[in-house]
Amino acid sequence: MHRRDALVEELRAAGSLSARELASRLGVSKRTVVRDVAKLREAGVPILLDPGGYTFARVEMVKRAIDRALLGRRVLLIEYGDGKGTVTSRKVEPSICLGGRGGHWYLVAWCRLREDVRVFRLDRILSAVVTAERFPEPGRARLATLARDHAGIPARTS
Known part of the structure; x- marks a missing residue:
């Protein structure tokens, strides 16, 4: 599974995760998570940043x-x-x-x-x-x- 696909699946399963939590789950740096989220958002994936971390749009x-x-x-x-x-x-x-x-x-x-x-x-x-x-x-x-x-x-x- 591609790392960005895994990131999306983690968010779907958890609902909301911080960049640090995602980095730990995916075995990458926090910087990589931030970069991957930006790429996913550019591709149209409805990821938002709220006080609890990254989450999907309503x-x-x-x-x-x-x-x-x-x-x-x-x-x-x-x-x-x-x-x-x-x-x-x-x-x-x-x-x-x-x-x-x-x-x-x-x-x-x-x-x-x-x-x-x-x-x-x-x-x-x-x-x-x-x-x-x-x-x-x-x-x-x-x-x-x-x-x-x-x-x-x-x-x-x-």
Whole structure:
């Protein structure tokens, strides 16, 4: 594994690490870590420096939570700010789709608040917490119903 890939993996696993901690884990100097982080940022990797050390941008942390929820079929508790700035707390079942388009990442999920499928822009998700609650695997009938009910209808964002 390339050293910069290893650096990214360390940050993904730990959430936040200082340059000294990264240097120790990777067996390199602190100066090398600073240089590698600069190169990664130039390449578009969303690494930030906060008081706790290096960390990923909020969108990256949200994606990590969504990935964990998808893998474990867990309900997500999100704080979502709509286009007007209104923030709502919602429980969502992220069983449908996570993808990017037009420079943004989106989560298509069942929203329990709206009792319908909704499209959430990841940069508007202020926080995402994976809960212990599992949601059922959507059966073929449910997926067919969702597809039929939403075919040809522009995606609604919440």
